[in-house]
Amino acid sequence: MSRRVPSGVGLQRPGSRAPSLAPTSSRYSRAAANAPDAGPSSRRVTSVLPSAGALRVPTEVHESNIHVVVRCRGRSPQEIAEASPVIATTGGPLSKAITVETGAAGVSTLAVMPTDQPNTKTYGFDKVFGPEADQTMVFNEVAESMLDEVLAGYNCTIFAYGQTGTGKTHTMQGDLTPTPLMAPSTDAGIIPRVLHRLFERLEAQEGAEYSVKCSYLELYNEDLRDLLAPEYKDPSNAGYASQIKMFEDGSKKGVTVHGLEECGLLSLKDGLAVLNRGSQRRQTAETKMNDKSSRSHSIFTLTVHVKETSQDKGEDVLRIGKFNLVDLAGSEAIGRSGAENKRAREAGMINQSLLTLGRVISALVDKSSHIPYRESKLTRLLQDSLGGRTKTCIVATVSPTKSNQEETLSTLDYALRARSIKNKPEVNA
Ligand code: ADP
Numbered sequence: 001m002s003r004r005v006p007s008g009v010g011l012q013r014p015g016s017r018a019p020s021l022a023p024t025s026s027r028y029s030r031a032a033a034n035a036p037d038a039g040p041s042s043r044r045v046t047s048v049l050p051s052a053g054a055l056r057v058p059t060e061v062h063e064s065n066i067h068v069v070v071r072c073r074g075r076s077p078q079e080i081a082e083a084s085p086v087i088a089t090t091g092g093p094l095s096k097a098i099t100v101e102t103g104a105a106g107v108s109t110l111a112v113m114p115t116d117q118p119n120t121k122t123y124g125f126d127k128v129f130g131p132e133a134d135q136t137m138v139f140n141e142v143a144e145s146m147l148d149e150v151l152a153g154y155n156c157t158i159f160a161y162g163q164t165g166t167g168k169t170h171t172m173q174g175d176l177t178p179t180p181l182m183a184p185s186t187d188a189g190i191i192p193r194v195l196h197r198l199f200e201r202l203e204a205q206e207g208a209e210y211s212v213k214c215s216y217l218e219l220y221n222e223d224l225r226d227l228l229a230p231e232y233k234d235p236s237n238a239g240y241a242s243q244i245k246m247f248e249d250g251s252k253k254g255v256t257v258h259g260l261e262e263c264g265l266l267s268l269k270d271g272l273a274v275l276n277r278g279s280q281r282r283q284t285a286e287t288k289m290n291d292k293s294s295r296s297h298s299i300f301t302l303t304v305h306v307k308e309t310s311q312d313k314g315e316d317v318l319r320i321g322k323f324n325l326v327d328l329a330g331s332e333a334i335g336r337s338g339a340e341n342k343r344a345r346e347a348g349m350i351n352q353s354l355l356t357l358g359r360v361i362s363a364l365v366d367k368s369s370h371i372p373y374r375e376s377k378l379t380r381l382l383q384d385s386l387g388g389r390t391k392t393c394i395v396a397t398v399s400p401t402k403s404n405q406e407e408t409l410s411t412l413d414y415a416l417r418a419r420s421i422k423n424k425p426e427v428n429a
């Protein structure tokens with residue numbers, strides 16, 4: 001959304017000493033101080049002032065605001081060692097369909113269908129990435145156009161959904177190792193690539209000033225923890241990161257998270273440092289607390305303010321966009337039908353937020369009058385970024401082998417429910 005800049009909201013111009021929206025707080029100083037090589041701070045600017053017009057504002061109206069894509073990885077070393085056969089096929093690195101053998105899991109396909117033509121199911125999605133798709137392609141096809149929307153002042157969210165071990169974290173985060181020239185490494189995932197492209201775009205933008213802030217939190221068993229909290233404690237302790245609470249903020253949309261650290265980012269280097277810090281905390285906690293990360297959601301949020309002077313009217317316009325990049329809990333946490341479901345619930349395995357997210361997305365796709373945002377913390381947190389003029393993409397990740405057949409079919413069914421009826425070309429063999 002864009003709005004006129006209220007008086008008193010000043011984004012800093014280069015050389016100016018006026019406070020900017022982001023980086024002057026003590027919180028920012030902490031973030032910058034943690035950057036491996038924060039660089040000369042006097043050279044950092046929150047804004048650039050070249051000529052107008054470089055902002056690429058999307059003009060096309062999107063047919064659907066919810067896109068569902070699938071990424072099928074190659075066989076893992078373990079799957080190869082187990083000699084588990086490949087049962088999912090895609091049409092090269094980028095296509096629109098994935099075909100999966102549906103013979104009962106654990107039972108020979110031949111036992112179910114005494115023919116050499118196995119039973120298969122073909123699913124249609126907006127995009128299907130095969131094992132040959134690299135990180136650059138996934139970023140270009142999934143995140144690049146959403147960045148346009150964020151810069152134009154809209155809220156966007158990318159979710160990675162799928163069974164543990166299928167590549168959610170690889171897709172969202174990937175390799176964070178810095179390269180000498182600050183270019184993303186080959187295996188860098190969507191989040192570091194978004195940071196790269198965002199700063200590249202902002203720094204090339206003419207006639208605009210900007211600020212970028214980020215937060216990084218984790219939702220585990222419906223408890224919120226701040227991965228960027230300065231008072232981060234020993235991860236062997238259950239309070240491994242600051243526990244924070246959210247409250248309704250009285251507005252129609254969204255909640256406020258009290259005590260959430262928001263780091264101002266002046267540069268790509270700051271962004272990568274903050275991302276590394278939060279991700280390392282998540283990883284340390286995962287190692288010390290068994291499968292914790294497979295049952296927690298992490299939400300990395302960038303808030304971008306861009307101020308431009310309208311050429312026509314000569315007045316300032318402030319665009320505020322948000323980009324939520326979400327690595328969801330393993331989809332196996334949803335549990336399956338009937339008795340198994342009950343057992344899973346007793347074992348605390350069912351992830352309320354994952355279930356509700358599916359229902360919220362189905363309700364949005366169906367244009368239902370009631371959207372059950374309030375039924376989970378994840379959907380309450382993201383309420384201002386789901387529905388309306390926001391853009392959402394779900395990346396469903398799957399394994400190609402028979403050993404994961406049941407979870408693969410379940411992930412694809414969940415993803416399919418999130419697709420708009422109008423655009424749903426499900427085919428079945
Ligand atoms: P998840 O987050 O869904 O549990 P990970 O992202 O941790 O899964 O992936 C599990 C392993 O598989 C990691 O070692 C990861 O690097 C690897 N992996 C996942 N997807 C791919 C892919 N598309 N290409 C190469 N390696 C992958």
Ligand code: MG
Pocket residue numbers: 168169170293327
């Ligand atoms: Mg993961």
